[in-house]
Amino acid sequence: MDQGYVGVAQLLFSAATQRDGRFDPDWLDGDLNAFTDLTTPAALAAVIDRHFATSAQTLKNEEAAAAAQAPATGTPALDPALRRFSYNPLRGRPVVTGYDTRYLIPVPAAVVAKASPLGLYFTGLEGLGEAFANDLGELFEQYVGRQLHLLPDASVHPEIVYTEQRDEKKSIDWIVVFDDLVLLVEVKSVRPTMQLRLGAKDFATELTAKLKKAFGQIDKTAALIAAGKEEFAHIPADRPVLGMVVTMEPYHMINAPEFRSVLPAGVVSTTIAAIGEVEDAVTVTDTSLSTILVAGAQAGAVTPGGGWSLRTALGDHPLEMNPILDQAWEATPFGQPEAPTQP
Structure with a gap:
């Protein structure tokens, strides 16, 4: 660049x-x-x-x-x-x-x-091709991990490599362990296409093609933890489990029943959240994020076919400034204002 x-x-x-x-x-x-x-x-x-x-x-x-x-x-x-x-x-x-x-x-x-990250995606794609998109996806996954590590009352574990019928496989991207909850986080750098934004007749096909796999990965990891799979022995199996799919760009109203009804119901209650929601969620000051997540999941469960929204669950909880975002701003020219020149 x-x-x-x-x-x-x-x-x-x-x-x-x-x-x-x-x-x-x-x-x-x-x-x-x-x-x-x-x-x-x-x-x-x-x-x-x-x-x-x-x-x-x-x-x-x-x-x-x-x-x-x-x-x-x-x-x-x-x-x-x-x-x-x-x-x-x-x-x-x-x-x-x-x-x-x-x-x-x-x-x-x-x-x-x-x-913005989305703008950089298209700039890099124009100059460097699909290789840039792949690299950005890897970096985005690590960035989500950096945000999760800001949680003061949770331990954050990266994806776990395990064997199944002699094949080597990987779990979801991040496992966040609270005292009262295990949160399974899958990161997807996919973004909504124009057809999806327009609500075309095949929007369900578009949507499931981009996000369906994430729900299966979350359910699979939850099952391995519950079964006491050796490679997951350090992840507690004695507490509730929730899932979160983190996207680079917002999928507006994605957790509404009309959209969630075309996605897999899944065994694990899972929300789809844009990275901006996560950047706010990790700075909640008045309670543990786990408490907010459990309450959000319980509220979403009363709507048949519906999901639960992280943004809605955050409600009016006070938020601190995000230190990672502050650091990024300070690295830009406008983050380092110069003193005015004396006349």
Whole structure:
């Protein structure tokens, strides 16, 4: 990734909100080092052009291509009522050239999204291909583990390798042991497709293809723990077990009965949670997360075919600042503000 990528995104967002959606690297003059490690306006422009910018004509061409493709696929993505669910090319290239200013930024929030994990996914995929997506999935799994290790009253165990009929297999990704609960966590870096967001007729096929396996993995690990499998001897089998599938991007309303009814019921009561929910959950201050999880699972169980939502279970519980997120912010240029220069 180019030097200063995140700093450039922060700079573009700040400029767009202060300069009516416009930006020119030459505005910075000698202040460039305050925002990014890039040393000249030309170097800054090179990163913008490589990763953030596209021409107005290219955007028009993408729109025309989508319109031509929709009838062939049966996708109603161009219906005015459905456009907000379809892919916006500004997510991939939020800066536009070809107008009366050097760079136009129509949607500043799209620049921030470009520097998010999802934005980095598409940037890396564009430059490095599927290998980047695989590596990001591994890193995301480890990141979830870092978050779980913030829990003050739990021990966190990584996936366990075990043998079954002479074959070597692996458990779910993380096992979190509380005094009164065992939480089985499976990490999935999958994200909802446009068809799923649109609610197409085959949404159930899309959904189960992405998440079905996780429920089976959680149930399998729970069964191995209950059976006293040798490799799982350090995991207690004397307390309730819950499951959690952690995704990189939110699947909105995924735990509602309408969606959960098309997923496996599973033996273990399991919630599907986006990473943002987990980043909040590990900072609860007034009680153990295990208490919240058990209450959430019990509340969800009263709805036939429904799941239980971690966000809803957190309710009004007070949260602390997440130290991992604080550390990430402080590593960015805007996390280290410089003192104003004396006149």
